Amino acid sequence: MLTIWGRLNSHNVKKVVWLAEELALPYQRHDVGGAFGMDDAYRAKNPNALVPTIEDGDVVLWESNAILRYLAARYGNDALWPADPVQRALADRWMDWQFGYAEAQRPAFVGLVRQSSEQRDADAIERATVACGRMMAMLDTALATQPWLSGEAFGLGDVPMGVYAHTFFALGLMRQPLPHVADWYERLKARPGYAANVMIPLT
Template sequence: MLTIWGRLNSHNVKKVAWLAEEIGLPYVRHDVGGAFGMDAAYLAKNPNALIPTIEDEGLILWESNVILRYLAARHAPDLWPADPAARAIGDRWMDWQFGYADVQRGLFLNRVRRAPEARDPAEAERATIACGEQMAILDAALAERPWLSGEAFGIGDIPMGVYTHTYFTLADTRPPLPHVTDWYGRLKARPGYAATVMIPLT
């Protein structure tokens, strides 16, 4: 059985738990990180002191997007095409998400993680505007294809799917994003997304 270490209020842990739910892969998850801390046994598995980490049939693996690729290749190859060109369509958005996460961090920290007296409204506003600019890039891509993975849902939709829920939850002003809004609506209809991503932001 798949084992996932990491608290579910982490964006990166949500990615992995969502994929497991999406493909019906049995798993057990242990809270690690943040308020739950990390013990020596966990750090022996992941010396980076980050989450998530998984174990699958004896393989210990970390880095969330690498985990997505591994799990899809092993357990759900229809979600990560064998053809390199088709695969690359989704892969680029998986890696693009890392840059987007840097842009969204100021919004998330000031609306969720920091105590009210420590929040910086100006920083949150700047981040909101910058996120909207990035989301416009996503919107243009989704105008051409229904999914970030191409013509069908795949693992290329998962990383930005997680961050898009946070954006729509926290951004009080947004540019017109008709294609992102439609895609987000289709993600919300997926049971695995509702169970692992659409949870309170903490």
């Protein structure tokens, strides 16, 4: 059975748990990181002292998007991460693009979720909101020409930004119409693994 180490309020852990459910993989998840801390045994698995980490038989793997690619390649039968290198790359780019988006969103998330009103830097939150809006407009343009970031069908390319899209909407960062992103988000919300593991209270 797949073991996932990491607290579910982590964006990166949400990605992995959601994909495990998309693939119908049995798994056990253990809370690690944040308020749960991490012991020496965990740090031996992941020298970065970050979450998530998975154990799958003899395979121990960290870095969330590497985990997504591994699980999709091993258990997805090309359904979520196609063998065709062009199709794969066109979806794959959004997985890497997500890291830049995460950096843009972080000041708003920290300020609005993890800091008290007295601690918040309103200017930093506003700059983050503007940056997120600019990047989401790029996503909207892409989704105007295809239903999913992965192409004509849901796939691995939708998972990382799908997690961050929920935070974008939950934080109320949208300042301009993004009809294609909003439609994509509604379709993500209909997926059981997304609703159960991504659409949880932000903490």
